[in-house]
């Protein structure tokens with residue numbers, strides 16, 4: 413429906429903003445909060461096409477993690493040691509900040525620890541060969557001498573190798589609670605919600621930017637911060653940002669689950685955890701790369717069946733279960749597994765391409781963005 417502006421809208425409600433943040437996921441909202449802290453009197457708005465955000469933030473697995481050994485070994489094949497360690501440090505610091513800032517109870521954080529289970533001989537051998545080096549490399553950041561520790565996996569009752577790697581520094585959050593807590597804080601901070609607006613173009617003008625929505629409503633601002641993650645290349649096709657769909661299945665409650673924690677397998681491409689006596693399992697997009705490079709939220713039956721088989725054969729062998737839900741979220745990837753955080757010009761800043769790590773990276777990257785305006 414086309415929007416025809418009134419004088420009251422033009423002169424008051426939609427008058428120029430000092431800061432507009434486009435994208436109300438956990439990254440956009442944390443940026444808004446950090447900017448508010450430094451600019452108590454600024455007129456700040458946050459724009460989204462969806463009433464509750466619709467991308468990755470409300471649709472992920474709720475892991476508070478900074479990387480399993482096989483994921484880190486895999487990252488070393490693509491990026492320098494310095495880059496991998498710098499990212500790992502930001503993820504680790506980010507998790508601490510999430511808990512300190514928002515409160516463990518408010519975001520459903522539990523420090524359960526994580527397990528990397530093994531189902532592939534080569535991956536297991538790689539982990540055996542590299543875990544000590546990785547322990548030494550991350551000690552400076554975590555302060556823990558042996559973050560990754562070998563444990564027997566028999567208590568988990570899964571169909572995996574008899575040794576797994578336990579990391580006591582990782583844990584789980586409740587993604588619904590994290591999003592709700594951050595949203596409430598943005599309301600309290602007087603950030604103006606501008607939801608239900610699908611922005612189709614950005615126009616630069618003398619003193620800032622104007623955003624045009626598909627209903628013709630326009631919003632102008634002095635400073636525009638783009639936090640649309642996977643969807644950023646729809647507005648700025650020159651960006652190296654491609655969508656990566658992550659599918660999740662959730663069982664109905666199961667009595668006496670023999671494990672409590674977050675679990676990694678297959679270089680981080682498989683992830684699962686318990687939640688409310690259920691098992692939540694996601695991933696396997698590496699087996700369906702072409703299909704999963706999409707903005708489409710409707711999951712596919714091939715990935716669904718793959719996850720269901722994994723649930724039965726690896727996580728719950730010999731147990732019966734029913735699938736209650738199947739959903740997906742859209743992550744942002746690119747050539748490099750590094751987020752894009754930069755000032756494009758005097759009025760435009762980007763904080764996009766979270767590469768599937770935005771839960772952990774959000775606190776530190778939002779600090780980086782806010783620092784552009786010191």
Ligand SMILES: Cc1cc2nc3c(=O)[nH]c(=O)nc-3n(C[C@H](O)[C@H](O)[C@H](O)COP(=O)(O)OP(=O)(O)OC[C@H]3O[C@@H](n4cnc5c(N)ncnc54)[C@H](O)[C@@H]3O)c2cc1C
Nearest residue numbers: 437439461465466467468469611658741766769770771772
């Ligand atoms: C299945 C899955 C598992 C994950 N696991 C982990 C994990 O273990 N650890 C971790 O740290 N992270 C994980 N992530 C990634 C994490 O959820 C994301 O990195 C993070 O949520 C990104 O937040 P964001 O705010 O940048 O983007 P999003 O949450 O995608 O928000 C972007 C917002 O922009 C809005 N938008 C886009 N285009 C427009 C437009 N044109 N006009 C108006 N609004 C627009 C969208 O509606 C959306 O609300 C996972 C993600 C998924 C999907």
